[in-house]
Amino acid sequence: MTRFIFPAPQIRNIRCGFALAVVLTVASGRAWPQSARSDLRGIWMAENNADANLERAQVIVDPPDGKIPYRPEAAAQQKHNFANRATVDPEKRCFQPGVPRAAYLRSPFQIFQNDRAVYIVYQDAHSYRIVYLNGSPHNEGLGYAMGDSRGHWDGNTLVADVSSFSDATWLDAAGDYHSDELHVVERYTRMNPETLMYEATIEDPKVFTQPWKIRMPLRLRKGIQILEDECEEGENGRRHHVTLFKEAR
């Protein structure tokens, strides 16, 4: 009998919690109407270490073991990349960051949108992508660092299909890489005003044995602006990034 009786303090907590949840739901509903959920505009940035190492950052949700499903020969190439990452990482040599890496660099990006497209402007290497929404097909075989992006809305989620890549970018700073057969399907969902859920399914039959998927929240950054990140050639003839401020008001 007694097992059905909740201790009094817990009941109070549940009631308080419920009341709080109702208040929060009503308040956030007012501040953030349904119509705003497909409005992805804002300055966003990852808060994890995915750019340093995707596997260690635990953002790989499929396969369930959280490992990148390399083909055996590709795993060897990745090890080679890792050993030489300080000098070989294309992002550090001022190549554009590539996709999906641009989304989780430790530098912000800003989304703009209109009826024609969603425009993603990255601070890193002043790179940008235009995700066309008119149902047009991919331009094939372009060999773009940032790929060719065609998008559509799945409810309030922007789905971007990206292909036509070069093999000149990496997936993180740990030597994880892809070939020119990379195909990425990204999903951008604004979970609440401050959170953009980013999901990318990565497919590349030359390098991976199966498609795999990453997922992570990106946070809204207020009070900053995207700054100019240009590359300069140093004394050694190698290029390096110059972001004018780390952050500015």
Place this chain on the structure above:
Amino acid sequence: MRESEMGCADEKHTMRFLLLLVSIAAFGQSAKFEPPRQADGHPDLQGVWRNASIVAAFNVEGQKAYYNEPGGSSVIVDPPDGKLPYLAAARQQANDNHLHGERDPTGHCHMHGVPRSLVPPFPTEIVEDSNYVVLLSETEHSVRIIPLDGRPHLKNYHAWAGDSRGRWDGDTLVVDVTGFNGRTWLDQSGNFVDENEHVVERFTMMAPDTIVYEARVEDPTVYSRPWTLRVSLRREPKGTELIEYDCIEGERDEIHFPGAANQKH
């Protein structure tokens, strides 16, 4: 009698003149172009635009045709002689630059800067909402994000594309740009600015497919007075898409400019 007749005739003339004025004003009103508008009432400048004229890319002061370069007149509308009002030492520098095309920063994959990014015949997409106007250039995939909220300029910022702040003056977008790094050129002839450059740009849609772009450039350490250039941007055909611009990514500009790898520019 005569005087009153004269007076009467004067009044008639005055009336006719007034009517004429009114009708001119009315005609002017009806002929005035009405731009497409955003929900907030401001002109909608969105689209892909390009300066259809080529000569200013080679020389903003205009030039005679030679080799494979076209000839044409100056795009400098002030001063009226179409010449950049250089200080003497700066004119010498420009002449010297002219002999050293390998110094052109765009040849080293750097951004065109302002106003140069809108002068050559390369496409720029304008994206606009109530809070921002964004200029996406195809060349060097350079981007200018222009906030419209009246925030002040960044301090101690020295960028290729500067720091832009926009506002609407009637139907004209006015953009104030400071914070330059002083390394950009104005054209392929070596005309240049330094880090004291301050630009006020004016974008006015004059017809469905035409934006008149004006840039007033002030730079007291290079020029004896402010000057203004004006070009017409034409709308690219519907469906035009910008393509990815590779420069650092594999292109070795040293091939185009032998011996330029170690040039300071």
